[in-house]
Amino acid sequence: MKNFDIVCHLAAQAGVRYSIENPESYIQSNIVGFLNILECCRHFNIPHLVYASSSSVYGMNSKIPFHEQDLTDTPVSLYAATKKSNELMAYTYTHLYHFATTGLRFFTVYGPWGRPDMSPILFADAIMNNRPIKVFNNGEMERDFTYIDDIVEGIVRVIEKPFGDFRNKSKVYNIGNNKSVKLENFISEIECNMEKVAVKEMYPMQKGDVKRTWADVSELIKDYDYKTSNKYQTGR
Template sequence: MDYILVTGAAGFIGFHLSKCLLDQGYSVIGLDNINDYYDINLKYDRLKELGVKRTDAEEYNNLSSSTKFDNFKFIRLNLQDREQLPNLFKDYNFSKVCNLAAQAGVRYSIDNPESYIDSNIVGFLNLLECCRHNNINHLIFASSSSVYGQNDKIPFSVEDNVDQPISLYAATKKSNELMAYTYSHLYGFKTTGLRFFTVYGPWGRPDMAMFLFTDAIMNERPIKVFNNGNLERDFTYIDDIIEGVFKIIDKGTLSTDDKYALYNIGNSNPVKLMDFITEIERKIGVTTKKEMLPMQPGDVTRTWADVESLKKDYNYSPNTSVTKGVGEFIDWYKQYYRKNKNI
């Protein structure tokens, strides 16, 4: 049986992608180290949605079968494990690999640089080596809009120069792109990088703006608004992201001699931060206090994705409005925390 390997399967995007692939009949092995960067209970609950028992998922290097999907198995493993990751590739025939595992977060990278090198550089190199030595046809991997830094040309294009990252997180993601290009050039397997733009939606990460704002408002705390609210983000709903990633996995690379491809994947419709906050307040029915703060180190003023090449090559069509996306997240938040925390 051929499997697709999805790393970061207990994470926000990895969970949604795994579920999408399973619903479409693909066989998936999900990998995650379940680190404590944010609440691990949320990660285990995502896996529970995929039919993996927490007691099974807690064991390191234990391949757990799903009780919900016959075609899903989960393994808790670090990407940088140079003994066990190669063994996993030897034991299973992966038709494709989708790497969504990474140490995420721009601000966290300022105080915790080592974890970014370990996961995003050493771990990614280990994954590339496994792909090289096991005849993997196609590696799809997550990059980030953070690589654009303070780029003032809009919308952001993959043709733009991104040689001046302003956070270590961004530097590691740019490094991933360079490493993937080199391996494609040297060893002939195909790699596709995806620069994600501000993904939000149900089961989202607690360190992201959508979650932080909602959590603060629901718990009657003021929200922190950086750069005095003078920010714009290309907020992209999770379903639109998954649509794009799935099409690349399902269709594969285009019939071209170029082994390496790079795309932006976003909504291509930037929204002012204050308008985004207003929509959250409207949905919840509360106008909250706002703590206006200066710009944070490593942050950028605006993001805006040029996604024309992804539309052209894969018929990508993001169409979820902020109104709908915000509503879906808040409905999930209320249901999830009412169930788990009795609020």
């Protein structure tokens, strides 16, 4: 790792519901693994660490849209707690060892090569194969669906911009589409594109889940001129 200007750490054990079933794997990957990354950055004098956080850190926050200055002390899943821990650990290492850390709070990323346990892929696969889809909270859900190309665009902007005023600072940013979409509208768009009607099975809210997410990306726009170009109707 000598002579590297930046480390971009995107690996983690992801998924809210799975963290309830397998908590140990989240501690090993997201806490111990992240500590290993921080220690490598410290020992090899890496100037800047960029890492993936998550919108799940907002937990039961009722203020919409979510802003970086909102409280994040009410996580409702172990996954969310590990991501909040990452932010605190990064801040501490910046304070102690004087290298910059930037956390990006991803909002419901979808697109090619997406995780198979995410709703867009689960829904499309079930509809295509004539299976019912599971709709939680009786459909009363909203998400800030963010296409992968927009996420990559934001990451690249953070990586490529010179430090300037951010040297030796610990920052976190929302990275999303800056819009909350009703789950029923997202499902309708899948149905329209597949030309098939979904069979819906309604379920109550699941443990660890939240009703709504919405990213305020004004800070990322201000500091990195971030732009989104893919609406949920056209992301593919």
